[in-house]
Amino acid sequence: MARYWLMKTEPGVVGIDDVLAMPKKTVDWWGVRNYQARNFMRDQMQVGDGVLFYHSSCPEPGIAGLAEVASTAYPDRTQFDPKSAYHDPKSTPEQPRWVNVDVRIVKKTRLVGLDELRAHPELANMRVLQRGNRLSITPVDPAEWNFIVERLIKGRK
């Protein structure tokens, strides 16, 4: 059964326009260094799962588009690169610690900002709206996904 996720990225590093410019509009979701987020990718994500592509740490935080999981998890290339800020000296190709999936943009949408998300009681339980939330990948309820896609994206302007 398909699942739904919200995945955060900093548009100053890799934003939705950067991914649209890539071959197949697909990016490897490198750089996750949190075990809970890693485990979501490793243990639960399946090709075709829905993704809310979220911009964070930027002037306009919010959902910037719809995407989908385009691969199962495989080792994150940056963990082996000594020059990368994401290098993990304790990780080896034989026993990689960090993985990522590929994410493909389905469509860029208008920016659905945090304030707008907060305005709807139907979305009040979303992890991304909770105070102090830091987890970069969070599951999204089917009802929340449907509300956002049907009411906030397709249903408006």
Place this chain on the structure above:
DNA sequence: GCCAACGTTGGC
């Protein structure tokens, strides 16, 4: 720049 939240580290 502030600070809440929380994951990670390391001494014991």
Place this chain on the structure above:
DNA sequence: GCCAACGTTGGC
């Protein structure tokens, strides 16, 4: 295994 200190995230 505990837990204080430290580091990071991310909205404001």
